[in-house]
Amino acid sequence: MTDIRAILRARLDAAVGGEQVLSDPAAVEPYVSDWRGRYHGRALAVVRPGSTEQVAAVVRVCADLGVPMVPQGGNTGQCGGATPDDRGNAIVVSLARMNRVRAVDTANATLTVEAGMPLAMVQQAAAAEGLMFPLSLAAEGSCSIGGNLSTNAGGHAVLRFGNTRDLVLGIEVVLADGRIWDGLRGLRKDNTGYDLKQLFIGAEGTLGIVTAAVLKLYPAPRTRGTALAALPDVAAAIRLLSELRQTLGDRVTGFELMSAYSLALSRKHHPTLPDPCPGHPWYALLQVDDSAIDSPVPQQLERALNAALESGVVHDATIAQSGEQARALWALRENIAEAQRRDGPNIKHDISLPVSVIARFLDEAREALEAALPGVRFVTFGHLGDGNLHYNLAAPEGVSPDAFLAHTVLANRIVHDLVAAHGGSISAEHGIGQQKRDELVRYKSAVELDLMRTVKAALDPSGICNPGKIFRAGS
Amino acid sequence: MTDIRAILRARLDAAVGGEQVLSDPAAVEPYVSDWRGRYHGRALAVVRPGSTEQVAAVVRVCADLGVPMVPQGGNTGQCGGATPDDRGNAIVVSLARMNRVRAVDTANATLTVEAGMPLAMVQQAAAAEGLMFPLSLAAEGSCSIGGNLSTNAGGHAVLRFGNTRDLVLGIEVVLADGRIWDGLRGLRKDNTGYDLKQLFIGAEGTLGIVTAAVLKLYPAPRTRGTALAALPDVAAAIRLLSELRQTLGDRVTGFELMSAYSLALSRKHHPTLPDPCPGHPWYALLQVDDSAIDSPVPQQLERALNAALESGVVHDATIAQSGEQARALWALRENIAEAQRRDGPNIKHDISLPVSVIARFLDEAREALEAALPGVRFVTFGHLGDGNLHYNLAAPEGVSPDAFLAHTVLANRIVHDLVAAHGGSISAEHGIGQQKRDELVRYKSAVELDLMRTVKAALDPSGICNPGKIFRAGS
Numbered sequence: 001m002t003d004i005r006a007i008l009r010a011r012l013d014a015a016v017g018g019e020q021v022l023s024d025p026a027a028v029e030p031y032v033s034d035w036r037g038r039y040h041g042r043a044l045a046v047v048r049p050g051s052t053e054q055v056a057a058v059v060r061v062c063a064d065l066g067v068p069m070v071p072q073g074g075n076t077g078q079c080g081g082a083t084p085d086d087r088g089n090a091i092v093v094s095l096a097r098m099n100r101v102r103a104v105d106t107a108n109a110t111l112t113v114e115a116g117m118p119l120a121m122v123q124q125a126a127a128a129e130g131l132m133f134p135l136s137l138a139a140e141g142s143c144s145i146g147g148n149l150s151t152n153a154g155g156h157a158v159l160r161f162g163n164t165r166d167l168v169l170g171i172e173v174v175l176a177d178g179r180i181w182d183g184l185r186g187l188r189k190d191n192t193g194y195d196l197k198q199l200f201i202g203a204e205g206t207l208g209i210v211t212a213a214v215l216k217l218y219p220a221p222r223t224r225g226t227a228l229a230a231l232p233d234v235a236a237a238i239r240l241l242s243e244l245r246q247t248l249g250d251r252v253t254g255f256e257l258m259s260a261y262s263l264a265l266s267r268k269h270h271p272t273l274p275d276p277c278p279g280h281p282w283y284a285l286l287q288v289d290d291s292a293i294d295s296p297v298p299q300q301l302e303r304a305l306n307a308a309l310e311s312g313v314v315h316d317a318t319i320a321q322s323g324e325q326a327r328a329l330w331a332l333r334e335n336i337a338e339a340q341r342r343d344g345p346n347i348k349h350d351i352s353l354p355v356s357v358i359a360r361f362l363d364e365a366r367e368a369l370e371a372a373l374p375g376v377r378f379v380t381f382g383h384l385g386d387g388n389l390h391y392n393l394a395a396p397e398g399v400s401p402d403a404f405l406a407h408t409v410l411a412n413r414i415v416h417d418l419v420a421a422h423g424g425s426i427s428a429e430h431g432i433g434q435q436k437r438d439e440l441v442r443y444k445s446a447v448e449l450d451l452m453r454t455v456k457a458a459l460d461p462s463g464i465c466n467p468g469k470i471f472r473a474g475s
Numbered sequence: 476m477t478d479i480r481a482i483l484r485a486r487l488d489a490a491v492g493g494e495q496v497l498s499d500p501a502a503v504e505p506y507v508s509d510w511r512g513r514y515h516g517r518a519l520a521v522v523r524p525g526s527t528e529q530v531a532a533v534v535r536v537c538a539d540l541g542v543p544m545v546p547q548g549g550n551t552g553q554c555g556g557a558t559p560d561d562r563g564n565a566i567v568v569s570l571a572r573m574n575r576v577r578a579v580d581t582a583n584a585t586l587t588v589e590a591g592m593p594l595a596m597v598q599q600a601a602a603a604e605g606l607m608f609p610l611s612l613a614a615e616g617s618c619s620i621g622g623n624l625s626t627n628a629g630g631h632a633v634l635r636f637g638n639t640r641d642l643v644l645g646i647e648v649v650l651a652d653g654r655i656w657d658g659l660r661g662l663r664k665d666n667t668g669y670d671l672k673q674l675f676i677g678a679e680g681t682l683g684i685v686t687a688a689v690l691k692l693y694p695a696p697r698t699r700g701t702a703l704a705a706l707p708d709v710a711a712a713i714r715l716l717s718e719l720r721q722t723l724g725d726r727v728t729g730f731e732l733m734s735a736y737s738l739a740l741s742r743k744h745h746p747t748l749p750d751p752c753p754g755h756p757w758y759a760l761l762q763v764d765d766s767a768i769d770s771p772v773p774q775q776l777e778r779a780l781n782a783a784l785e786s787g788v789v790h791d792a793t794i795a796q797s798g799e800q801a802r803a804l805w806a807l808r809e810n811i812a813e814a815q816r817r818d819g820p821n822i823k824h825d826i827s828l829p830v831s832v833i834a835r836f837l838d839e840a841r842e843a844l845e846a847a848l849p850g851v852r853f854v855t856f857g858h859l860g861d862g863n864l865h866y867n868l869a870a871p872e873g874v875s876p877d878a879f880l881a882h883t884v885l886a887n888r889i890v891h892d893l894v895a896a897h898g899g900s901i902s903a904e905h906g907i908g909q910q911k912r913d914e915l916v917r918y919k920s921a922v923e924l925d926l927m928r929t930v931k932a933a934l935d936p937s938g939i940c941n942p943g944k945i946f947r948a949g950s
């Protein structure tokens with residue numbers, strides 16, 4: 001063991017320089033636990049390559065010696081996908097030093113960046129050109145664009161702009177054998193054979209290491225409207241969304257559903273936040289954007305909301321009169337997760353469903369869960385337009401959150417069985433990682449699992465790319 | 476040979492019923508030549524399954540007996556991808572009988588259809604629900620949605636709605652061993668493992684047979700503006716596009732560039748068409764759409780064009796004052812290809828480039844081609860916003876088109892070398908088929924070709940799925 005460690009160390013030092021190979025336990029520690037402290041692993045070393053060629057050199061070392069490697073960006077994943085397991089035979093490959101803009105092409109509306117660049121820096125680089133990179137999510141200050149690609153991250157702007165997959169024109173990947181695939185094309189149309197980038201996007205590093213990407217940029221929004229609508233039920237929210245999309249088209253860029261309990265929780269822990277339309281069971285946070293300066297879109301939103309009030313779809317509404325008011329409305333939504341954390345752990349589900357069955361699903365799930373877990377409280381919120389709900393369960397009044405967590409398996413079974421029965425997904429935007437690999441086996445068809453394993457075996461035959469993620473190791 | 480033919484015939488009869496297995500030469504003929512008469516092959520039989528189970532049964536027969544199979548939809552491909560080769564050892568699997576709508580979900584804005592349904596019928600099924608399926612292309616009356624998926628078809632609406640790949644949420648595929656993969660999910664977010672559908676979309680039937688798909692629908696456009704702008708050069712067209720997208724966002728749904736020679740050709744063969752802004756070198760056909768009924772978008776288009784006239788970006792413009800005028804402007808664009816055909820064959824290129832290099836590419840290509848082929852005429856038109864040009868070369872005045880075609884290899888080399896040098900694609904929207912498989916080998920990197928072959932070998936290890944397409948057989 002000492003021999004292989006020494007050989008590995010020497011070869012990694014040669015690949016990236018000794019100062020970029022961390023093996024001191026204190027230095028390694030931040031890389032072998034996830035940010036929420038739910039996953040802890042061990043690693044032979046943490047390697048910090050500074051270029052694609054250095055990543056390739058590291059991968060060749062791993063391929064030669066049969067050492068598993070765990071790629072890591074900002075270490076903000078939700079499912080343990082960037083945390084090594086506890087066998088201690090792997091290295092972590094941190095992309096953090098690869099954080100440069102490689103090219104800006106404003107006329108083509110593309111930006112070529114390295115994988116380790118934080119998402120917020122990508123957004124800033126686009127804004128500096130008067131354009132916008134629309135991917136936006138809570139961790140944007142620290143997550144990396146390579147991690148966003150590898151998990152096909154979702155976020156707040158999917159309704160209008162799609163998931164990360166839809167925002168990528170080309171990628172560069174270091175393959176499992178250390179070869180570099182340069183697929184950094186900036187083309188909106190290219191039908192020359194298989195679209196290989198699609199394989200690596202969302203693969204959570206199990207097929208290779210994404211090192212750079214060509215991203216699509218959009219005109220920056222220059223007129224914005226923000227509102228909060230109070231709704232009698234989820235069916236009304238779906239109807240409101242449909243009406244807004246008919247009249248405002250793709251200028252509807254945000255439609256966030258929130259249960260009254262979610263909002264109350266947000267305000268409980270952030271008492272300075274407003275309480276604009278009290279006393280209703282459901283709320284929707286709405287945003288409209290237009291790239292034109294003098295767009296009538298805020299007035300159109302107001303008219304659409306008035307029509308919805310008259311027809312009874314909406315029971316109350318408030319429109320932000322300033323950027324400050326708009327930010328306060330968004331803070332209500334964005335602080336739900338933080339409020340949950342302060343209130344004690346929840347049993348969380350990141351699910352999606354066809355929009356048409358969401359209302360039925362919520363009724364059925366509530367009934368089943370209240371029967372199984374009397375007094376359970378529902379922290380339901382999410383991106384309704386994408387069919388994506390964060391369907392989280394809080395302990396009944398007076399029950400300790402930790403005791404409640406003992407029901408996780410039961411709650412998962414009820415929720416995920418219903419999601420599957422309605423043609424939904426048990427992981428809408430967070431991926432599989434370590435957390436959901438057994439659920440994956442339960443809910444995917446044998447044919448689909450076999451296809452996935454066939455792809456994995458073809459692209460990573462020796463199984464060194466992020467083993468134990470998506471698939472249980474050896475499965 | 477007779478034995479295997481008899482065994483094959485008996486088993487295919489058992490799979491789909493004898494009346495759906497065609498082997499009479501006259502019955503087979505329409506299936507073994509492409510619609511333009513450029514590719515002619517032979518087949519042991521044409522099989523017309525009526526269900527996914529029947530497709531699976533046919534594929535199991537082929538897998539057992541090692542018989543290659545060529546899937547075919549509307550037989551409207553541009554590159555010979557649905558035509559068998561002349562070895563005569565394959566069967567054609569026609570999806571034409573699988574043309575049903577399986578499900579409509581208006582609240583989820585999805586439509587589930589079988590692969591053999593003609594695109595125009597898909598559009599009509601969406602319209603019947605008050606929604607729109609945006610894929611639109613010249614062959615829409617006869618091409619099938621399965622062929623659109625398998626070639627990742629482009630068309631007129633890519634600027635706003637993306638390629639076919641972007642319009643598909645789920646698919647059903649019969650794999651190379653005859654198993655059925657049911658991936659018919661109607662979800663806008665789903666990060667449960669590899670996104671396998673991406674493999675089969677655009678694979679031209681070389682990895683399996685797509686039998687059904689869940690398609691995304693959109694609000695139908697209810698206000699429309701159409702205009703023709705005359706431009707001094709391509710750089711001005713790119714600037715106009717950028718300005719329109721800034722002020723009108725994604726309501727710009729069409730931006731078709733046309734050279735003066737393209738328009739003159741269209742009018743030469745369709746003399747009743749209008750000649751709205753004569754005397755300029757370049758033209759752009761513009762369309763804006765809004766899903767709102769009383770949208771100001773036509774007036775916004777007029778204002779934007781007036782501003783562009785004042786700033787000198789546009790030299791003349793006309794705005795359609797009626798649906799009839801709008802159709803006449805579109806007819807100018809849509810009749811270019813037909814006019815080319817009547818004028819005699821061209822040397823055609825379906826290329827894409829980063830928008831930022833199109834003007835430079837056109838200058839360099841013109842210079843190189845005029846030096847190599849004095850008097851060559853340029854039939855340049857295409858989807859500028861996607862960076863996609865149909866860059867076609869017509870014979871010099873007085874030179875017979877057939878004699879000019881002898882220069883095809885030379886012209887391809889000049890055009891495709893320049894496209895590759897500028898980071899472009901040699902097949903933007905038509906695919907590879909038989910036509911461009913050698914060009915693919917010339918321009919793709921060794922790593923990318925190897926990755927593609929790895930995928931092919933993993934999913935179709937015995938090589939029975941549409942052999943000789945994308946890859947030359949045995950390569």
